[in-house]
Amino acid sequence: MEFKKAIGLEVHIELSTSRKLFCNCNTRFGARPNSQSCNICLGRPGAMPILSRKAVDYAILAGLALNLHISDYMSFDRKAYYYPDLPKAYQITQYYQPIGVDGYIDIETNKGPKRVRIKRLHLEEDAGKLIHQPEKQITKVDYNRAGIPLIEVVTEPDLNTAEECQTFLEQLRLIALYLGISDCKMEEGSLRCDVNISLNSKDSKLHGTRVEIKNLNSFKAIQKAIEYEFERQREILVKGSTIVAETRRWNDKLKKTESMKKRDRGDDYRYMPDPELPTIRIGDKRIKHISLKMPELPATIYKRFRQNYCLSEKDARLLLSIPDLARLFEACLLEYNKPQVLCNWLTGDLLRLIKESNTDIKSIKLSPMMIKDLLIMIDNGLISTTIARKVFIDMFYSGHKPQLIVERKKLAQVTDQKTLEAVTDLVLKQNKSSVSDYKAGKKKVLSYLMGQAMEKTEGKANPVILKEILTSRLDQSKS
């Protein structure tokens, strides 16, 4: 029997507001444990939650970008469960009246475009973090994360393969990045994803049971877990057994899913409206005001990169993956209208330097004008590409204009006929055997001789002129 996967995702995205959802605590990642907590996010009795307007605005912006219907009224509910990372023993979330419902994202699949429906988007607070110290047999709790705003995006089970899930998540991640509402770092937990998967037979006669998989900390883990779970469920169904409705945990070491808790009675979170937070009316005015701040979304930018600039899929995606890089690219295009050349420099040399120097694009010293000047020097034959690379590195670290660097370091190309002829003669004299080889028909030595001549000019010789001289000299001596 053949089976088809029906996959729905529950994606948690941590909002990058500087304050928590219901208090003024800082949200910086990696701070000293429990240095960013207060009576409110610790759930101390008598302290009351005060809703962050900014977090609501961010969530509405996300809702609009995901084509959701934004609710007229939103309210907060308490989701009750006991775990030491949850100091109030309930999580403040939106159950009955979320920010928005019924949206979608269009993704590209190998079978063409596909619309993935989004069931709902709601705002909620994050929990703290448990730090297990098995060697001491203790567990410590860090509440710095408790109360950080999250949005949860819940899709319909419209995804059918691990690749589609990956594409969807990347697309969602990009949207959040371009909206500027999250840094979406999976490794820091600011993007987290639970997977709901069930199998149906291809003839639709057999329907499996939904199983939830948690603890997926990377794209890779998601893919592996889906593959593993597909096999596991398929085997059960083929045997004629039934799949248990449950939550399973991905064990990244053993590369398998493990049962967490049975869901036969359904999780009963005893949801109730939070009596400490009033219902909020989201007026049209507020939605309009927020939608005015809507930036261009990655899908639109991607289309332009492909169609207007004729970039390859790979190049377009690479540029797009870092919003600041894409912005720099288009800023440079205003100065220098050769998209592919610019793209090669930015995705190649620039990204390498960014990585090397452990910085980000926002803080670099390069301006579009400087990049343009450098590229024009190449185009005008003033410097070679090899030299330009050196100048680029210099520019990147010093922030100096390329003209200045070229001038100071005397890097301009040698185009003077006489100088190059002299260099050529010297090289031919020193490499008599190569000259004989050339005469014997081994044309390959030409590039060796070119290299020798280049070396003598410290790479500054204009290669076109040099080659011309070299070949004419060799051909002359032949006759």
Next chain:
Amino acid sequence: MELYKLTVHEVRDLIDSKAISSSDLLKSILGRINEVENKLNSFITIDTDSALDQAKKLDETRPQGKQGLDLVGIPYGVKDNISTKDMPTSCASKMLRNYRTNYDATVVKKLRDKGAILVGKLNLDSFAIGSSGETSYFTNTKNPWRLNKVPGGSSGGSAAAVAADLIMFSLGTDTGGSIRQPAAFCGIVGMKPTYGLVSRYGLFPLASSLDQIGPLTKDVRDCAIVLNAITGHDQKDSSSIDKYSYPDYRSFLFKDIKGLRIGIPQELLKDASLDVKNHIKKAAKHYVELGAKVEETSFKLSKYSVPVYFLISSAEAASNLARFYDINYKSEDHSPLSFDEIYIKSRTEGFASSVKRRIMIGNLALEANNYEDYYLQATKIRAMIRKELEKLLKDFDLLLSPTTPSVAFNFSSMEKDLLNTYKWDASTVPANLAGLPAISIPCGFSNDGLPIGMQLMGRPYGEGTLLMAAHAFEQSTDYHKKRLHALEV
């Protein structure tokens, strides 16, 4: 002169005219506490030294008693479910018996800023669940009128201490009558203000949509003075009323009540004892003599208010009390225990049985299978009750009823009759369900000499009208002047 016997506004004049100092007053109060507190058990914590220090400082600086300085040097107490940074806040529970917070509730901060002197924290039913004071982890507070009677609850300590002149006034909390019922039982004035008028920041929540902090005082004028001091918008409480110009509540006291329309819902009289009924009728007549128009009326949804209250308050209490487990509230060494074990152990041992009962009923009402039939249904009826009361309060300026159907009862009599207790709360819970202000003032004595309280309930933000009507009644009667009681023997 026995200074402790005076009211806030009476001692104000004495302090301002320098006839007495704040320290004189405080010493008189502390003397009184020393004398009778061991019979009453109204306090959980008393901090004599810090109170004396404060009084001394005030005497040295002597701020003048003009507007806004009404409470300078006035000793008071707060119910022990309101956060104070200098004293523990136990909720009269085993769970929090040693618990301290690091902040003052907004009301405490306001009173501190106004120069009032906090003497101590007052006893209550554990976690403010109860109406007799008997579920306190520490001790039973006694009714100063008769020591074998309960003081009422849950603000039993707050009422008893004021009635016995141990403090000049106190703050209590009222979720379903917890200020008004003990005020009635102890023969003093107690007010539950409009929901949102007084910040709840720092109140350990029982049922957040019903809870309200309010004053317990010796007379109506003091009630207005304390209300002035504790009201105001607070950014720390999302339900706090914004953009409202808070009046000077004293300005209502001497207004004429001629033409005031008072309704008496018959449903709130039917379970009252003969004594109580007679006194309410007498009060109605008295109001007519004062120029008010008094009419019988009907509050048809009355019979639903207690069940609805019980469901909603239990559900919210179950949720609010869920946070109390030993990891965050105690430092006992539980190292060999698992989390589940710590949780079960600390909650089994830390909560009184009355509290556990509420938690279990509340959680039951919130279970997915029951939510619609219980909790949701209750909130729908609550909205209907609110609507009916709003409509009634269009026809009337005030609704008059007994605060409680009978006077203070004997210890241990409530527990035997759990299913019949609903009638005790019938008058008081509607104000909480609808967020309305209500005041209880003395209106006479039963045949065996125990105080009877009557309740006036008004429109949202109608505290001024309540104070006006209550003051007119009080000033033309002398029930509030009659004092004690068992302690004087």
